[in-house]
Amino acid sequence: MKSDTVYKAAFNDMLQLLATSSVGVALPPEHNLSRHLGVSRTTVRKVLLEMAARGFVAGEGRSRILAHMPPESARFSDAETQSTSSQVERQFMEWMLRGDTKPGTLINELELARLFGVGTTGIREFLNRFQRFGLIERRPNAGWLFKGFTEDFAIELFEIREMFEIRSALAFAELRPAAPIWSRLRAIEREHHELLGEIDERFHDFSDLDNRFHRLVNSAVPNRFIDDFYDIITFIFHYHYQWNKRDERHRNEVAINEHLAYIAALFSRDRDQVRAACNRHLSSARMTMLRSFGR
Template structure:
């Protein structure tokens, strides 16, 4: 299952590179594609075979070139490209975001398992993992309780976030031109521009894009402890503050513009410009979070 997921994610990434023009004309070697996608040669070859089968690329005399245009229907659906744990996390975050879930809300494992289409042990593993942060509490014989968080908790968490991200942003700017992170950043830039053009109807989608963007920045300084910490960052900064629905569209519109300025700064590789853009965006996120906490106390 895991190998299939890796392949489908790699296929989707390659399809996006074709659609966005990152791959045009004659394709690079298998080794170069493997480097860009950060997968094995076996996976690259499987992706290429399927691309040829679907006529998205052509193959003649050992040379591969772009074929027909990529359509939305060519992509594997998200549910097939995420691990079970990630699927549960995404579904849970969407449940918290789309519903008006508040601190004190009871969480029923069985109900969530049915709603998300997964086994109850998958839900339980997720809740146990998050319970160590003190945001979710197991109540004997009554299921789980979402407790929310205090202003002090949020401020302490934010302080660590700024430290991690400033470091990662500077390391990102020092990546060599050959790093696959630059291709990922370019693709995210396009995704931001597309969402901005449809912000009136798709402003809820910013949370997922926000999460992808900040996780990409932290890929420049891979660290298991930072990765673990970012689980709780996702929960709070990308979902929790959005319980305050007031001006959500306007806030997300402004955040997209900040992201685009941040991306431009990263591409400039200017350390001072990067720090200004990073601090400006994180200051806005902090202000939004603090306003949401005030709203929850009213």
């Protein structure tokens, strides 16, 4: 499953790269594509073979050229490029939020597996990550107890988030204009405007968009330890503070506008603007989190 989703994501990124080129132009060497797409050369070759089979690419080795501009329909859907673990994470977080789950809630992995349409192994692996931090306790018969977390725990975690995200945001602004991440940022920007226009009916949908935006920013500096740790960060900062239902619609509208200012700063590539927008949004998120603890 993992290799398939990695391949499909790389295929989509390759399509984006080709969209910035012209028919007849030579493709970069495989090692350059590997570095640009962030995947192995084996995956690159698999992508190129499929591109050739569809008639988008012609030639071999260093003589490959763009033979035909791929249509937008050639892209794999977002669902196909998400790993099972990512799907479980998104569904679990939505389940926790929509169900207004509080400390002391019992969680049954068999029920979650049926609800999410995945195997119990995927559910168990995901919950085990929280167990390491003392947020969830395993019980007999496929059961888990959600224990919650303290204000001190959340503040300490927030400090890590701030340090890493500011570093990632500054690195984001330094990326080449042709990098696929810019088109993803533009797509997320459109989603923000769409949600803002329907905020009265869809303000609950901000949670998923918030998560995806911050993960995109952090992807500018890949780090396997932070990637794993970010599951906890997501849970605390993108979901917990929303359990405070007071003014939720207004808070989400404010956050959307902060995101749009943050996105505009990233597109400006001005380090001072990026740092200021990032700090402003994270400071606001910290205040929202502290209010959820009754401050």
